[in-house]
Amino acid sequence: MTVNPNVYCGECSYCLSGRLGLCENSKGFGSNFQGFFAEYAVADHRLVFSTEGLPKDVAVFSEPTSCAMHGLESLQMRPGGSALVLGAGPTGLLLAQAHRHRWRVVRDGRGAQRVQARHREAGSASTRSCRSPATTPRATCRSLREASPHGDGYDAVIEATGSTAVAAICVPLTRRGGTVLVYGVTRDEEVVEFHPYDVFRREITIKGSFAEMTSFAAAIDALRGGRVRTDGIVTHRYSLDEYGQALDDLRNDKTVHKAVIVP
Ligand SMILES: [Zn+2]
Secondary structure, three states: OEEOOEEOOOOOHHHHOOOHHHOOOOEEEOOOEOOOOOOOOOOOHHHEEOOOOOOHHHHOOHHHHHHHHHHHHHHOOOOOOEEEEEOOOHHHHHHHHHOOOEEEEEEEOOOOOOEEEEEEOOOOOOOEEEEEOOOOHHHHHHHHHHOOOOOOOEEEEEEOOOOHHHHOOHHHHEEEEEEEEEOOOOOOOOOOOOOHHHHHHOOOEEEEOOOOOOOHHHHHHHHHHOOOOOOOOOOEEEEHHHHHHHHHHHHHOOOOOOEEEEO
């Protein structure tokens, strides 16, 4: 079993218009709502999903995969479109795989300076890697744009790092009529600059993707069918007694990308 940790109220104007993800009273189990940091928890049956047949190591990705599915729903890509995912953390990797389009994932080392790109052709399981020689955000931007299918950027550019230095190159990397998806989490006081004339002239859309409310079933299907693969994403494992240590390591140890608690 797995539980969607995002709870909607069902009564606000957003919920009543069917936009559950925008609920103005939304809560998250274990973050701003009781539960999940305990031996037992109670959840509404509508939030509980069967993961029968899935190994636990795969089922544990139901929630991040459902966030990736929601990101894709938000993008509404045209068939044959290209996408660039900036950030090769767990959610960036899941999102890129859920994507059926041509995509490229960029791992951000220091700011936007050290870049490693993994590229997967549409519908193919093969991946290949390359390392950009670029040393500045501007040079990184230029080399990534040159590597795009038409040399003029990508139909969708997904910011999945939470770094403002990376977010700043998203609009320039988007091709005409394309979309920037803000998927990474920055601190709420941080600011990213862009040129409004460029957004106006090239008709760029800038969108956000927060929590999902309705994507769990699709995510579990994608994990069951192998469309989204999770091998190699878990980097660290902890026992239940080490829960506090796991949170500390996630905060302080840059080698911890995905920590799993194994009771
Ligand atoms: Zn609501």
